[in-house]
Amino acid sequence: MDTLSYFDALFEPALINEINQFGELKHFKEGDIIMDYGKYIRMMPMVISGTLKVLKKDETGKEILLYYLSSNESCSMAYSCCLEAKKSEVKAIAEEDVDLIAIPHTKLDEWLCKYPSWKNYIMRSFNLRFLELLKTVESIAFHKLDDRLIAYLKEKQRLSGSSVIKASHYLIADELATSRVVISRLLKQLENDGKIILYRNEIKLLNDYDYS
Amino acid sequence: MDTLSYFDALFEPALINEINQFGELKHFKEGDIIMDYGKYIRMMPMVISGTLKVLKKDETGKEILLYYLSSNESCSMAYSCCLEAKKSEVKAIAEEDVDLIAIPHTKLDEWLCKYPSWKNYIMRSFNLRFLELLKTVESIAFHKLDDRLIAYLKEKQRLSGSSVIKASHYLIADELATSRVVISRLLKQLENDGKIILYRNEIKLLNDYDYS
DNA sequence: TTTTCTATGTAATATATGTCACCATCCTTC
DNA sequence: GAAGGATGGTGACATATATTACATAGAAAA
Numbered sequence: 001m002d003t004l005s006y007f008d009a010l011f012e013p014a015l016i017n018e019i020n021q022f023g024e025l026k027h028f029k030e031g032d033i034i035m036d037y038g039k040y041i042r043m044m045p046m047v048i049s050g051t052l053k054v055l056k057k058d059e060t061g062k063e064i065l066l067y068y069l070s071s072n073e074s075c076s077m078a079y080s081c082c083l084e085a086k087k088s089e090v091k092a093i094a095e096e097d098v099d100l101i102a103i104p105h106t107k108l109d110e111w112l113c114k115y116p117s118w119k120n121y122i123m124r125s126f127n128l129r130f131l132e133l134l135k136t137v138e139s140i141a142f143h144k145l146d147d148r149l150i151a152y153l154k155e156k157q158r159l160s161g162s163s164v165i166k167a168s169h170y171l172i173a174d175e176l177a178t179s180r181v182v183i184s185r186l187l188k189q190l191e192n193d194g195k196i197i198l199y200r201n202e203i204k205l206l207n208d209y210d211y212s
Numbered sequence: 213m214d215t216l217s218y219f220d221a222l223f224e225p226a227l228i229n230e231i232n233q234f235g236e237l238k239h240f241k242e243g244d245i246i247m248d249y250g251k252y253i254r255m256m257p258m259v260i261s262g263t264l265k266v267l268k269k270d271e272t273g274k275e276i277l278l279y280y281l282s283s284n285e286s287c288s289m290a291y292s293c294c295l296e297a298k299k300s301e302v303k304a305i306a307e308e309d310v311d312l313i314a315i316p317h318t319k320l321d322e323w324l325c326k327y328p329s330w331k332n333y334i335m336r337s338f339n340l341r342f343l344e345l346l347k348t349v350e351s352i353a354f355h356k357l358d359d360r361l362i363a364y365l366k367e368k369q370r371l372s373g374s375s376v377i378k379a380s381h382y383l384i385a386d387e388l389a390t391s392r393v394v395i396s397r398l399l400k401q402l403e404n405d406g407k408i409i410l411y412r413n414e415i416k417l418l419n420d421y422d423y424s
Numbered sequence: 425t426t427t428t429c430t431a432t433g434t435a436a437t438a439t440a441t442g443t444c445a446c447c448a449t450c451c452t453t454c
Numbered sequence: 455g456a457a458g459g460a461t462g463g464t465g466a467c468a469t470a471t472a473t474t475a476c477a478t479a480g481a482a483a484a
Contacts, residue, residue: 127298356470
């Protein structure tokens with residue numbers, strides 16, 4: 001399977017064979033719901049291409065973006081749920097078209113001991129997810145909305161590779177767990193400050209505000 | 213080792229022997245710093261008795277409480293750091309006197325394959341830590357300070373087993389990442405509402421506000 | 425007791441964010 | 455082109471939280 005070439009460097013051939021054999025290749029279109037609140041988790045996704053976003057909601061239905069998963073990343077949170085057949089606390093949506101391999105939880109477990117490279121991969125994945133969650137906590141707890149908004153736009157730029165971000169103010173407000181009016185106001189402020197240019201459903205980041 | 217009796221039900225005798233042999237029993241007094249920002253992590257703590265709290269700080273030094281670890285819990289976030297000899301992103305402080313067993317990372321790894329019960333324990337621990345972090349995100353992102361304060365007080369009550377909480381307003385403000393004045397104001401409001409009674413360095417939760 | 429330090433109470437004020445109302449614009453569909 | 459839906463702009467106002475300043479009270483130290 002060509003899409004797996006990245007893993008060649010990571011895993012031994014025998015493991016790659018097993019991944020090909022037991023992993024289920026799945027395709028999702030932009031906007032598809034890959035995992036939803038309350039659903040049982042029976043597999044761990046390894047993203048081959050594209051990007052998906054992971055969200056959490058409160059009782060009232062308000063949602064907040066936790067983090068993105070893109071190529072060659074896995075959601076180990078899903079893994080840790082498999083063992084006890086837990087229901088999902090989060091929702092995953094395809095940010096753009098996504099190819100992923102779903103590894104059944106029985107194999108997850110088996111490979112952990114059979115292939116040291118798998119164990120390392122899983123452990124690094126756990127670590128990355130923790131760090132992402134910590135970054136999210138830091139962002140919400142310590143930063144004002146305008147900073148969070150800039151960070152959000154830059155993250156989108158990084159993931160898409162384009163300085164033109166396609167998103168409505170509604171979408172942004174949802175993912176930052178605030179309201180559209182607030183986001184429109186802050187975006188207009190950023191435009192007045194010369195940091196961005198606003199179009200309908202699009203935001204262009206200006207060059208002098210690249211990553212520092 | 214008597215303190216380990218809880219683990220008898222969880223682990224096979226051979227593993228308990230290894231824990232006794234290779235784990236290092238450590239004692240910390242209330243307020244001791246168990247892990248600090250930027251220090252290298254080489255072991256995973258298993259808490260035998262007492263409670264420790266895990267904090268994260270921002271650039272300016274402001275801190276926020278992430279979660280507590282108490283008896284029979286482990287910090288798998290530490291584990292996931294061991295593999296790559298990462299520096300800590302968090303700080304851990306003994307909330308009350310703490311006994312813990314420090315498991316060296318070489319053994320962590322070895323036991324994962326050798327003892328299925330260890331693997332299950334570790335995976336459940338990963339899952340619990342994720343859920344705690346999600347709870348923290350939810351609390352900060354979706355709840356007003358007064359709700360977070362009540363939740364904080366109830367968590368302290370649960371951990372200590374006492375409805376009298378020993379804490380200064382300064383401490384609470386730090387752990388909720390706000391200022392003392394704000395906490396004093398909200399606490400006074402809660403007292404006026406008949407939910408708590410305030411004393412110097414102590415807060416008494418009233419019965420009719422037990423867990424619902 | 426007097427002094428000093430820590431903890432707490434509270435008013436006044438500033439700022440950030442949330443909410444509501446309403447309008448204008450663009451896009452799609454009929 | 456008309457109608458309706460989605461998107462975005464903006465003023466007015468409400469509320470939550472942060473900040474500053476100062477007063478008081480209790481505890482500890484001298």
